[in-house]
Amino acid sequence: MSPLDDLLFDAAPTPLQSPELEAGRQSRGFLWSTMDEVFSLLNIPSTASIRSDPFLFQNVQIKAGQPLHTIGQPFDTLYLVRSGFLKTALIDDVGEQQVLSFPMKGDLLGVDAIGSKRHQSESVALSDCEIILLPYKKLTALGLLHEGLEIAMFETLSREIARRGALINVLGVLNAEVRVARFLLSMGSRFEQMGYSGKRFYLRMTRRHIGSYLGLTQETVSRVMGSLAKTGLISISGKMVILDDIDGLRSLRSVKRHPNVRRPMPVQLALVKKV
Amino acid sequence: MSPLDDLLFDAAPTPLQSPELEAGRQSRGFLWSTMDEVFSLLNIPSTASIRSDPFLFQNVQIKAGQPLHTIGQPFDTLYLVRSGFLKTALIDDVGEQQVLSFPMKGDLLGVDAIGSKRHQSESVALSDCEIILLPYKKLTALGLLHEGLEIAMFETLSREIARRGALINVLGVLNAEVRVARFLLSMGSRFEQMGYSGKRFYLRMTRRHIGSYLGLTQETVSRVMGSLAKTGLISISGKMVILDDIDGLRSLRSVKRHPNVRRPMPVQLALVKKV
């Protein structure tokens, strides 16, 4: 991990404004996050009552390569990324890995364990990370107090469902070239959303991780990235990627398969307005 | 759709016990469901206050082939399957379909729209269905009143996330034979959980639907099912399937690919017990 990368991508989050918060963050030798900071990371509109809430969430710091949780581990807390990059993956009985996501700042981890009370996946840091611990019991209790939090949790889980649906679609219908192109585009827009360049960025994950995420081998990922570079759509140098022709990447399509099926008409359901 | 299928799979749900509920279900020419019935379908332990809650959720009935909602449609209600079979799917710009799930009794539909307020997928009935409408606003309001409902919603969404993760894994690492075998096994256990036979069941969906769900063509699905039948693991006659050797199906594995990677040790995070 070069100093450049750290400069570009692992810079500490914006310093907190008020001195008492900063003090709060470091009490007892640990870092802490206020409700307000958590709400801000989760993109929930804050309120006065939130900003004045004295409750603090504990942070942990993990080094690159360290797991945050493993498969089968009992679940009792969710994790919110404050800084850094991770991967989440399923591991099957023969040790084969299926990467499910590459979480970064603001992403919530461990959500697939709420239903079963055991983690269904593992999360591993790809760089040094700061993680906010959100005890699940505490969160549901808070959800009953703050409608905003309850709704934001529903929305976060729903978006994760939609994201996985989109990934299923990628794995189900796209060929290798389009999978890689879509992956690079999505990484670009995520970096852009975090305030970095969406055209030129540093991939934290290996080709093998990308391949696992996209249902391809590392060799195929390497070959496709090479061919995208040869056609001028991107430039690559190891993990550094430049998207030279974003529209070109977007316009890539798998070769047409079967003829379209006729879609049935949508039907207006009989709705009763008032109960 | 033969009379046999209807007998086996589309039988009306258990009649409600109390006459006033039955009366309530049919008021104003529509069918209605009590809070208690909704809780029961969602597998939430009921309470006295739930059982006495007079609130009723409207039902709709849709015929086989009819869509319940389409992609892009504004979201304001979730759907709970009371009876029948459906498919949910993404449709891309060239009309290609990606089946995401085959919901049946007790399954919640439309959850991928909560985050974006627009439906990300479409749901289409594969048989005549009874669907309970759950207005989202109403649900979040109720969630603030009943902790059980809030938690059950989180758990339902979480399980859907985990289910999609498992499907991503199937699409990412398994070959066609294992995909089909896993699919049949999962259909079997779902039928079993609903009280039907888990060994002998009728598939409502076409080979093309299965192929779309598994990221395969209908021809490949057909060939694999044929070969599973030839090796004696299953028997098929059109959409009727008998799982003759469940352990045999379970033991199928994709051919090994790359050597295992060494896993890092899980690390005990430094936790502060008391805030």
Added chain:
DNA sequence: CGGCACGTTGAGAAAATTCAACTCACGTGG
């Protein structure tokens, strides 16, 4: 310096798709 993970590239093999043909069941309309 050596070991090792990462990345790339080539050649051959395997898996799944594509295209095509054919059957079957079903419903519609003449």
Added chain:
DNA sequence: CCACGTGAGTTGAATTTTCTCAACGTGCCG
């Protein structure tokens, strides 16, 4: 009542895509 069209399912043959296996270069870290 039958002809017809349509969607579903199956099967075969050729093609394409991706994987597998292998070799090799690079950079990093102990």
